[in-house]
Amino acid sequence: MISSALAFEQSCFRDEAAAYVFVESLVWPSGPVCPRCGEADLIQSIRPNPAKRVRYGLKNCVPCNRQFTVRQGMIFENSKLPLTTWLKAIFLALADADRVNTAELREALGVTSVTARLVAKRLELATADHGLDTLAPLTAERCC
Incomplete structure (x- = not known):
């Protein structure tokens, strides 16, 4: 999972403005x-x-x-975490087939244990009905 985090650092989500443009293009294609x-x-x-x-x-x-903003009505809503951090968490969840390990998530995102648990819980709730396939459009290959 940590190697996935390093690959993410090389992606186009290092910039908050670029992350918003990317998510807006997925949520609002028109x-x-x-x-x-x-x-x-x-x-x-x-x-x-x-x-x-x-x-x-x-x-x-x-x-x-x-x-x-595009954050409304999504798992990012009412969160103080930057959108780049959320995208990194989604990227890591997609890279690992198993359930997201909060300790690895904490280390990769550079957040507290409580924040890592909350992020993992929101990801789990968001994918409960449809699995991680619902987050598949948020892969790094699609951003660049």
Whole structure:
């Protein structure tokens, strides 16, 4: 699993902005869609502000005047972990056929044991019905 982590470091997910672009292309192949009202045509992209907390991938729906990102409605929602860390966890889960070992996940992601357990639990819940095949589009070969 650690060799998979090293292979991941060479992939295109080292940059948070690139990770958002990649996930958005998978979730919204025809462009962003508001999770609240379903609007697809009147969506504005909001630039990240480096002077404040940078929020990559932030969108604004004009009709309902709500902000959203691709993280909403996914396992990444309400998580403070960077999207690159989540993608790395998914990559490692796909690389290992067995259940994700939280100790190896903690070491590979550089997070605490509690965070590694929470990430593993979310991955387990996300794949409970359909298995890891539901995460298959998130392979490193597809990003570059």
